[in-house]
Amino acid sequence: MNEAQLRSLTPSVLGILVRRGADFAAAEDAVQDALVEAVRVWRAAPSPSSSNGEHPMRDPKGWLVTVAWRRFLDATRADAARRRREDLVDEEPAPGPVSAVDDTLQLYFLCAHPSLTPSSAVALTLRAVGGLTTRQIARAYLVPEATMAQRISRAKRTVSGVRFDQPGDVATVLRVLYLVFNEGYSGDVDLAAEAIRLTRQLAAAVDHPEVAGLLALMLLHHARRATRTAPDGSLVPLAEQDRGRWDTGSIAEGVDILQAALARDRLGEFQAQAAIAALHADAPTAEETDWVQIVEWYDELARLTDSPVVRLNRAVAVGEADGPRAGLAALAALDASLPRHAAVAAHLHERDGDLVTAARLYAEAAHRAANLAERDHLTRQAARLNSRSSEAP
Numbered sequence: 001m002n003e004a005q006l007r008s009l010t011p012s013v014l015g016i017l018v019r020r021g022a023d024f025a026a027a028e029d030a031v032q033d034a035l036v037e038a039v040r041v042w043r044a045a046p047s048p049s050s051s052n053g054e055h056p057m058r059d060p061k062g063w064l065v066t067v068a069w070r071r072f073l074d075a076t077r078a079d080a081a082r083r084r085r086e087d088l089v090d091e092e093p094a095p096g097p098v099s100a101v102d103d104t105l106q107l108y109f110l111c112a113h114p115s116l117t118p119s120s121a122v123a124l125t126l127r128a129v130g131g132l133t134t135r136q137i138a139r140a141y142l143v144p145e146a147t148m149a150q151r152i153s154r155a156k157r158t159v160s161g162v163r164f165d166q167p168g169d170v171a172t173v174l175r176v177l178y179l180v181f182n183e184g185y186s187g188d189v190d191l192a193a194e195a196i197r198l199t200r201q202l203a204a205a206v207d208h209p210e211v212a213g214l215l216a217l218m219l220l221h222h223a224r225r226a227t228r229t230a231p232d233g234s235l236v237p238l239a240e241q242d243r244g245r246w247d248t249g250s251i252a253e254g255v256d257i258l259q260a261a262l263a264r265d266r267l268g269e270f271q272a273q274a275a276i277a278a279l280h281a282d283a284p285t286a287e288e289t290d291w292v293q294i295v296e297w298y299d300e301l302a303r304l305t306d307s308p309v310v311r312l313n314r315a316v317a318v319g320e321a322d323g324p325r326a327g328l329a330a331l332a333a334l335d336a337s338l339p340r341h342a343a344v345a346a347h348l349h350e351r352d353g354d355l356v357t358a359a360r361l362y363a364e365a366a367h368r369a370a371n372l373a374e375r376d377h378l379t380r381q382a383a384r385l386n387s388r389s390s391e392a393p
Contacts, residue, residue, distance in 0.1 A: 005060075006038055006039065006042075006064075007130060007131030008131070010035065010129060010130065011107045011201070013031050013064045013065050013068055014031045015106065016065050017068055017072060020069070022072050025156035030069070030072035031128075034071060035064070037067055104201060104204075105205040107128060107129050108125070109173060111129055111159070114169070116155055118175075118179055120151055123151050123152050123155060124152060124156065124159070126194070128156075134152060136189045139189065170211065181195035181199075192225070193222075209262075209267075209268065210269075212257050212271075213261050213268055213272075213273070213274050214274075216261065216274040219253055220250070220251060220258075220277035221277055226245050227242050227246065238286070240286075254278065254281075255281070258274045269304045272301040276301070291320040294320075295314065295317045295318055295321050298310060298313060298317055311334055312334055312340060312341060315334070319347075324351040328345070328352065339368070342368060343361070346365055350385065359381075359382045360382075362378050362379075362381040362382035363382040365378045366378035366382060
């Protein structure tokens with residue numbers, strides 16, 4: 001068993017401690033301590049036969065529950081402010097098989113509680129459900145460890161009084177997981193892969209077509225990951241990506257999951273997004289993309305979300321399906337201050353042959369870009385068109 005597999009046990013172990021009467025915040029700290037201890041013991045004695053006495057690999061879940069409960073007891077007894085809880089924790093349960101009740105779904109709901117900000121919900125989900133350390137989460141989000149520790153502590157205090165049996169909102173949980181996925185990779189944690197792992201875990205705990213839709217969407221997007229950037233770190237647009245390097249296994253799995261979800265006839269926004277991603281993945285070349293069907297899916301998505309960002313992406317699809325002027329007409333109905341509006345306008349004007357306007361808009365989009373890689377890409381597009389315009393007779 002590796003560290004990722006150990007982390008996958010975090011929700012069930014944490015749930016057991018909470019049902020035994022432990023405060024959520026204290027229980028979460030105890031589980032983190034147990035995970036660290038498990039890794040230490042495992043590295044010192046990689047197999048049960050090479051150790052003396054207890055070893056986490058003999059019964060990983062039971063071992064973690066036992067160690068975490070002991071850590072909780074120690075912390076509780078040492079804290080005078082918590083002595084009122086000692087009636088709950090005086091007797092340590094005997095080692096042995098642990099409860100088969102799975103509290104994973106309730107933990108997802110708790111960590112995505114409406115009272116939390118999105119950033120706090122993401123951090124708490126990664127720690128309490130994902131089993132990541134505060135240091136790993138801080139590195140992934142490029143913030144000081146102390147800052148992330150404060151964020152997680154505040155989040156735990158916020159949800160510590162929430163009853164564990166209260167129903168939660170699947171849609172909120174999915175948005176938190178999608179936020180994690182969109183962070184991609186930074187530091188020493190691959191957040192996109194972590195989001196996929198957590199979404200798989202959620203899909204095993206709840207039978208919901210939108211959970212399946214999000215998992216399919218993640219797999220389809222992740223399948224193209226290796227081709228999204230050039231060796232120098234520059235962005236590679238979808239139309240220019242080497243489709244031979246796309247992960248066909250992830251695409252096939254994503255399509256299968258999506259088809260099963262769509263067959264239930266309970267369409268949601270993540271299923272619609274996954275359908276669009278599947279149409280891109282299905283095209284052997286960029287020229288063979290079924291843009292007409294993509295526009296139809298964007299119409300469904302706009303009906304479901306009424307999102308201006310969706311309508312912005314729809315304008316691109318309309319430009320490919322019906323020509324750049326049709327795309328510009330669809331774009332004209334949207335607020336020009338939308339993120340990426342200038343970039344979309346630049347692309348459509350370039351396809352329409354207006355290189356001067358396109359170059360100006362690419363430069364404007366570069367100025368508004370949210371990150372350095374996007375800014376560099378748009379600046380290069382502006383320079384390319386300015387060069388072509390100066391060479392034209």
